Amino acid sequence: MNRYIGQPDYVHGSEPRMGVLLTNLGTPNAPTTGALRRYLKEFLSDPRVIETPRLPWWFILNGIILNTRPQKSARSYRKIWTEEGSPLMRISLKQQQALQRALEEKFGGPVKVALAMRYGDPSIRSGLEELRSAGIRRLLVLPLYPQYSAATNASTFDAVSKVLQRWRWLPDFRFISHYHDEPGYIDALAQRIRAHWDNEGRADKLLFTFHGIPKHYFTAGDPYHCECHATARLLAEKLGLPESQWQVSFQSRFGPREWLRPYTDEVLAAMPGQGVKSVQVVCPGFSADCLETLEEMNIQNRELFMQAGGDRFTYIPALNDQPAHIDFLADLVAKHAQGWPEVRPDYDRETVSREQANARQRALAMGSER
Numbered sequence: 001m002n003r004y005i006g007q008p009d010y011v012h013g014s015e016p017r018m019g020v021l022l023t024n025l026g027t028p029n030a031p032t033t034g035a036l037r038r039y040l041k042e043f044l045s046d047p048r049v050i051e052t053p054r055l056p057w058w059f060i061l062n063g064i065i066l067n068t069r070p071q072k073s074a075r076s077y078r079k080i081w082t083e084e085g086s087p088l089m090r091i092s093l094k095q096q097q098a099l100q101r102a103l104e105e106k107f108g109g110p111v112k113v114a115l116a117m118r119y120g121d122p123s124i125r126s127g128l129e130e131l132r133s134a135g136i137r138r139l140l141v142l143p144l145y146p147q148y149s150a151a152t153n154a155s156t157f158d159a160v161s162k163v164l165q166r167w168r169w170l171p172d173f174r175f176i177s178h179y180h181d182e183p184g185y186i187d188a189l190a191q192r193i194r195a196h197w198d199n200e201g202r203a204d205k206l207l208f209t210f211h212g213i214p215k216h217y218f219t220a221g222d223p224y225h226c227e228c229h230a231t232a233r234l235l236a237e238k239l240g241l242p243e244s245q246w247q248v249s250f251q252s253r254f255g256p257r258e259w260l261r262p263y264t265d266e267v268l269a270a271m272p273g274q275g276v277k278s279v280q281v282v283c284p285g286f287s288a289d290c291l292e293t294l295e296e297m298n299i300q301n302r303e304l305f306m307q308a309g310g311d312r313f314t315y316i317p318a319l320n321d322q323p324a325h326i327d328f329l330a331d332l333v334a335k336h337a338q339g340w341p342e343v344r345p346d347y348d349r350e351t352v353s354r355e356q357a358n359a360r361q362r363a364l365a366m367g368s369e370r
């Protein structure tokens with residue numbers, strides 16, 4: 001009967017005025033073929049991820065990919081699965097809790113951080129519901145993708161807007177579309193890399209590897225490629241690295257079409273032959289360690305490099321829930337929340353309580369009041 005979902009009844013004054021929806025890609029619930037099939041079906045049915053025409057793609061996905069890939073991916077996930085579940089989920093929960101604490105301190109008032117995943121659980125819908133039930137009036141969406149791509153950031157926006165389309169009372173709304181060149185983000189990464197240098201010295205090369213996208217998304221105007229290069233250049237400058245000691249490459253390609261080049265696996269396999277015997281690898285596009293960093297980089301690509309004659313391969317972990325990362329995210333939220341009305345308890349106190357208003361409406365309907 002009600003097409004639009006109403007706001008909950010709540011007590012004015014104590015509810016968080018601002019809600020932050022912290023999002024990431026998502027991950028399967030278990031490292032099993034069944035769980036992977038469900039996860040990949042949702043992921044690879046997203047038109048922002050696969051821009052192939054719908055009908056032919058439906059046959060490829062359901063006829064071929066979902067009969068082969070889930071098994072193969074489940075095997076990969078099993079290598080990195082922990083007692084607390086998927087690394088991406090475990091780390092994301094820690095990030096959410098740490099950001100909640102950091103923002104409470106920063107704003108000195110009630111603010112709520114909800115975690116949501118674009119695919120799988122907790123869903124974008126459940127994250128937004130959590131914020132709606134808490135009575136938030138301002139909504140800030142923060143996808144943890146530093147470099148903008150339509151496949152990730154715009155897809156998250158689509159999912160958020162699909163849920164908001166059903167809300168009766170829309171909050172003030174802001175969406176952080178990227179942060180690839182934010183000084184705090186570059187500083188946190190530089191700090192992470194320097195800590196490794198302090199412990200084990202430098203390698204012949206520092207490789208910045210980013211998740212790829214199909215090349216034709218880039219030629220169609222996606223800024224992702226440029227933002228990855230901007231992040232890498234700013235980082236190298238911050239670290240004072242000469243051009244000869246760092247390189248950018250793109251990993252995780254999927255399917256037969258051309259993706260952004262150069263490909264990480266090819267770069268690493270060629271290095272030893274070019275005299276690069278030690279390499280340190282960092283994935284600045286991943287705000288949390290996941291399958292693509294822990295398995296593809298730290299297991300598969302390590303093997304490629306060593307088998308090609310490399311001596312030393314170091315994977316430098318993602319920023320995860322490092323204090324420098326959380327502090328940066330809290331600053332980023334504060335920066336994007338600027339100009340919004342202060343967290344005032346009586347911000348939108350109604351002159352008539354909802355209960356009084358309802359009683360009056362009932363009375364009017366029964367004709368007992370004038």
Ligand SMILES: C=CC1=C(C)c2cc3[nH]c(cc4nc(cc5[nH]c(cc1n2)c(C)c5CCC(=O)O)C(CCC(=O)O)=C4C)c(C)c3C=C
Pocket residue numbers: 025026027028040049050069073086088145149151152211212213214224252254285286289290291292
């Ligand atoms: C097929 C197209 C894909 C595009 C385009 C794509 C873009 C893209 N992905 C990430 C971040 C992550 N991807 C992850 C896993 C993953 N990615 C794809 C495919 C595309 N990604 C697949 C099929 C998978 C699943 C695993 C597999 O079967 O190989 C992950 C890891 C998730 C985890 O559970 O750990 C992340 C993170 C970005 C940033 C991006 C575009 C910029």
Ligand SMILES: [Fe+2]
Pocket residue numbers: 211252
């Ligand atoms: Fe991906």
Ligand SMILES: [Fe+2]
Pocket residue numbers: 225226227229
């Ligand atoms: Fe570019």
